[in-house]
Amino acid sequence: MRTAYELLPESGKVVALDVDLPVKQAFHILHEQGIPMAPLWDFCKGQFVGVLSALDFILILREIGSHGSNLTEEELETHTISAWKEGKSYLNRQNNGPGAVFPRRFIHAGPYDNLKDIAVKILQNEVSTVPVIHSSSEDGSFPQLLHLASLSGILKCICRYFRHCSSSLPILQLPICAIPVGTWLPKIGESNRRPLAMLRPSASVTSALNLLVQAQVSSIPIVDDNDSLLDIYCRSDITALAKDRAYTHINLDEMTVQQALQLGQDSYNPYELRSQRCQMCLRSDSLHKVMERLANPGVRRLIIVEAGSKRVEGVVSLSDIFKFFLG
């Protein structure tokens, strides 16, 4: 049976953050290291207690942007991750009434956990990564952080299995438009389908962040007036705003998505081509080909476009593939 141990590379590196780090520096580290999230270590408890991700940064930005925030700029410099997490759970309880319980337990897995169980854990908790932690003692003390398991890594294992014996699963050869997978633009006459979120480059960053949170997606295709694909705005792009003091001085209502993407490209990875950011595929591509593409590290979704015009037809993501197979 395939376990999480298989996901570990022969030699790998994982970054963790002390939960007492100021939030601002934490995001700076995420951005500098080029990682979208990191597990949080609490020295007092001697345990990993959670993760800090791009979604946290988005929520903080929204809170600063809204006039309900009572954090001054100096407080932002020293506001620690643990204070933010506590405030967040308080906010959740406020928004959802005293009866609602939002136990954001720390979701993690062990190295001998079944890969299928980990995939299910990722989908059910709606996270993108699950830290793999090993403790040699019964009570879980002295935990060792081993790896950050993601659907991408699991898919890579699956693709490795099928690459040289794909004839054993005929469905892999079907084109993706023939399979109920992904989010598609509804055809005329079709109603009550989950709408495909898209934005123009002139849209404000605030609207992008709101859409990311409300539609519960990790990225939004940026299209022109003809619905042709120009670029993509991801949840992880938000960490580009962490450089310097950019996020405290810019007005997110006035900054456009195009400007925000420019900011990210200038700073983080000047060699990252536009083509690497927006991975595209055709509706006629086979499921196997789509899975192989998604198994590449860093690729979380493929935008389905019309050949030639690059008009956006849909999006198929890692979680879509797993939801399809796991039912």
Next chain:
Amino acid sequence: MWQNESHGIVNHPPEQGIPVMITWNYGGNNVAVEGSWDNWTSRKALQRAGKDHSILIVLPSGIYHYRFIVDGEQRYIPELPYVADEMGHVCNLLDVNDYVPENPEGVSEFEAPASPESSYGQAFPAEEDFAKEPMAVPSQLHLTVLGMENSDIGSSSKPQHVVLNHVFIEKNLASKSVVALGLTHRFQSKYVTVVLYKPLKR
């Protein structure tokens, strides 16, 4: 020998082949093997040495299905991993790894050496201990694990055993109040470097 299939398999960059030995120890006169590495197109004859038959095949990393043809009959090895398809045909599974897993039990360096004769205690260092010059770091430990590339794209090279279980500290040049602690340890046959960023209290 590696052909591009016509039905939708993605072009990969040519992968390094890994030599794999396939053996059949159950007798027979003519033993051949066929597998999913070329979509069951060809049969390769095994070389006979007494009752054992074997063949060396070079394959890219991955998982393959294969079976034996022993004197015309389809056979598989029940002691090795095998799988049956929906038609009831059984074949063995071959898992080709692109690295050789370490066998820690076989490495004598992993046995802890006996402690040298001396006096040990658990007292905290006192002021006078900090006044002394620290010991020189051995040259093998000059290579800090904190300088490693971020390895979510493929794996970095295997660390030297000598740096395992040593804590490396790096003061962040950009910010005086954050420090990075790095530690590489071995988990079974794999190596993990954990870098923890911690605030420096004034």
